[in-house]
Amino acid sequence: MTQPMGWPDWRDVDGRMLEFLERLKEREFATTFCDDCETCFFPPQGFCPECFSEKVSFKEPEGKATLYAFTQIDRSFRFAAPDVIGVVEIEGVRGRVLSRIDAPIEELEIGMDLTLDFIDVGEGYLLHQFRPAMPAGA
Amino acid sequence: MKAGVIGVSALPVGRHQGENADLLLYRLLRDALDDAGVDKSEVQALFTTPEGFTVRCTKIRAARLAEYMGLELRSALVVENGGASSALGVKSLVREIEAGRVDVGVVFSSEVEKYKFSPPEDLHAIMDINALYLPHDCLYGLMTATPYYALSMQRYMWEYGISHEEIAKVAVLLRENAGRNPLAQYRDPITVEDVLASRPVSPPIRLLDCSPASDGGAAVVIASEEYIKRRRKDAAYITGIGEWHDDSHFIPPTDGITHFPAIAKATAEAMDAAGRKIEDVDVAEVYGVFTSSELITYEDVGFFSRGKAPEAVAAGETAIGGSIPINPSGGRLSFGHPFYVTPLLEIAEIYWQLTGKAGERQVRDPRVGLAEAEHGMMNGSIVLVLEV
Numbered sequence: 001m002t003q004p005m006g007w008p009d010w011r012d013v014d015g016r017m018l019e020f021l022e023r024l025k026e027r028e029f030a031t032t033f034c035d036d037c038e039t040c041f042f043p044p045q046g047f048c049p050e051c052f053s054e055k056v057s058f059k060e061p062e063g064k065a066t067l068y069a070f071t072q073i074d075r076s077f078r079f080a081a082p083d084v085i086g087v088v089e090i091e092g093v094r095g096r097v098l099s100r101i102d103a104p105i106e107e108l109e110i111g112m113d114l115t116l117d118f119i120d121v122g123e124g125y126l127l128h129q130f131r132p133a134m135p136a137g138a
Numbered sequence: 139m140k141a142g143v144i145g146v147s148a149l150p151v152g153r154h155q156g157e158n159a160d161l162l163l164y165r166l167l168r169d170a171l172d173d174a175g176v177d178k179s180e181v182q183a184l185f186t187t188p189e190g191f192t193v194r195c196t197k198i199r200a201a202r203l204a205e206y207m208g209l210e211l212r213s214a215l216v217v218e219n220g221g222a223s224s225a226l227g228v229k230s231l232v233r234e235i236e237a238g239r240v241d242v243g244v245v246f247s248s249e250v251e252k253y254k255f256s257p258p259e260d261l262h263a264i265m266d267i268n269a270l271y272l273p274h275d276c277l278y279g280l281m282t283a284t285p286y287y288a289l290s291m292q293r294y295m296w297e298y299g300i301s302h303e304e305i306a307k308v309a310v311l312l313r314e315n316a317g318r319n320p321l322a323q324y325r326d327p328i329t330v331e332d333v334l335a336s337r338p339v340s341p342p343i344r345l346l347d348c349s350p351a352s353d354g355g356a357a358v359v360i361a362s363e364e365y366i367k368r369r370r371k372d373a374a375y376i377t378g379i380g381e382w383h384d385d386s387h388f389i390p391p392t393d394g395i396t397h398f399p400a401i402a403k404a405t406a407e408a409m410d411a412a413g414r415k416i417e418d419v420d421v422a423e424v425y426g427v428f429t430s431s432e433l434i435t436y437e438d439v440g441f442f443s444r445g446k447a448p449e450a451v452a453a454g455e456t457a458i459g460g461s462i463p464i465n466p467s468g469g470r471l472s473f474g475h476p477f478y479v480t481p482l483l484e485i486a487e488i489y490w491q492l493t494g495k496a497g498e499r500q501v502r503d504p505r506v507g508l509a510e511a512e513h514g515m516m517n518g519s520i521v522l523v524l525e526v
Contacts, residue, residue, distance in 0.1 A: 068293070069293045070292065071289050071292060071340045072341050073285050086289075087389055110292070
């Protein structure tokens with residue numbers, strides 16, 4: 001379901017995007033955390049957008065993930081089209097995560113709880129994705 | 139020292155494939171100077187944008203253009219900040235005039251874009267032109283703006299309980315306006331049913347919810363009040379400018395996506411500078427690129443309260459004969475949308491409206507006009523108030 005698209009120059013200004021991708025390969029979805037002002041922010045970057053500190057380290061967010069909005073794209077270069085994408089809010093993280101959602105669009109609702117998941121996209125890379133959390137008792 | 143628009147020129151919006159974008163610019167400049175009745179020796183400033191979003195952009199562009207046209211200048215600049223670029227060019231020229239450095243200047247832009255790409259061969263080119271979506275979004279190969287606006291539209295419908303049918307009416311009205319605009323890209327009437335039956339692009343957005351990608355060009359001649367009075371020109375004075383940029387360029391980190399705070403902040407500043415209230419505005423051109431963002435922009439500018447724009451459009455309030463005509467040109471959806479040129483087309487339309495030159499789409503006796511442009515997903519906005 002995925003097609004190779006290469007890994008072009010990401011204009012990764014400070015190496016943190018590449019580290020993010022490397023950590024994903026280990027099934028670790030980690031973003032950057034400011035050791036000075038303790039803000040956890042996405043996307044990962046080496047410069048805290050709140051206090052300008054460069055003392056940042058990677059941290060796996062622990063907050064609940066919920067679906068803020070979702071749509072379907074008919075021109076997905078990496079995945080089979082159409083493909084579902086959504087904006088995910090994670091408690092305690094500054095910044096929302098635009099992510100593939102692993103579910104048919106008909107089964108999604110704004111505000112629903114999500115579970116983190118990973119998808120093998122070939123070329124040695126795993127990417128993060130989210131899917132609806134199992135309902136309680138299921 | 140106030141500044142005013144004294145002449146404009148514009149190309150039909152649509153396709154100018156095979157034409158040279160610079161040559162189009164030279165002709166636009168000549169035609170705008172003719173329209174303003176200004177001699178080329180009087181031009182002291184030349185502000186433009188890069189060549190386009192999908193084509194190679196060169197360096198030292200303003201100076202090169204000036205050389206070709208044999209112009210000596212006191213001010214020359216290429217302005218780039220996405221869709222707001224040429225409006226920011228107008229702001230910069232107004233500031234030069236207000237500072238007393240320049241009497242007459244021109245802001246102009248043209249685009250002959252590339253429309254066919256074939257991934258994966260063109261992938262790097264696509265990524266270059268869409269650098270705005272890098273880095274994390276592109277992990278998924280998401281490289282157009284439409285899905286972002288789809289997310290916004292979905293939440294807008296959900297938060298306010300609005301149906302697609304209610305939203306689609308604005309596309310129908312804009313098409314009706316474009317039918318009266320000889321420069322518009324799409325002029326054949328459409329119905330709500332046409333919008334709802336058009337090809338799904340990114341749910342809930344369908345094809346007729348979208349503005350087209352377009353080629354086009356426009357030039358705006360701006361002069362000082364002193365020059366305008368001395369030469370007895372008809373002018374639309376720029377009486378207020380406001381500008382705001384959020385700390386985001388598509389999905390804001392914390393704020394909502396069903397209202398665009400940058401627009402409200404830019405409008406408030408522009409109104410304050412002009413000493414006007416939003417109720418004073420007689421005609422407006424705004425940068426709505428999709429049906430939903432068009433409607434949300436009406437709300438953020440302050441014409442209607444949140445979630446109420448669809449109702450106002452259905453009641454005819456934004457039509458040419460309505461209480462506040464918005465996008466009488468046909469807007470981005472039907473006039474067409476060459477990104478860099480669009481703000482100049484908006485300002486040209488307001489100039490035509492305020493000076494009684496808008497032909498079949500003339501709003502009755504407007505005195506105060508508003509033009510709004512944006513970049514990203516309305517993450518940055520610039521608003522200009524024009525008056526006669």
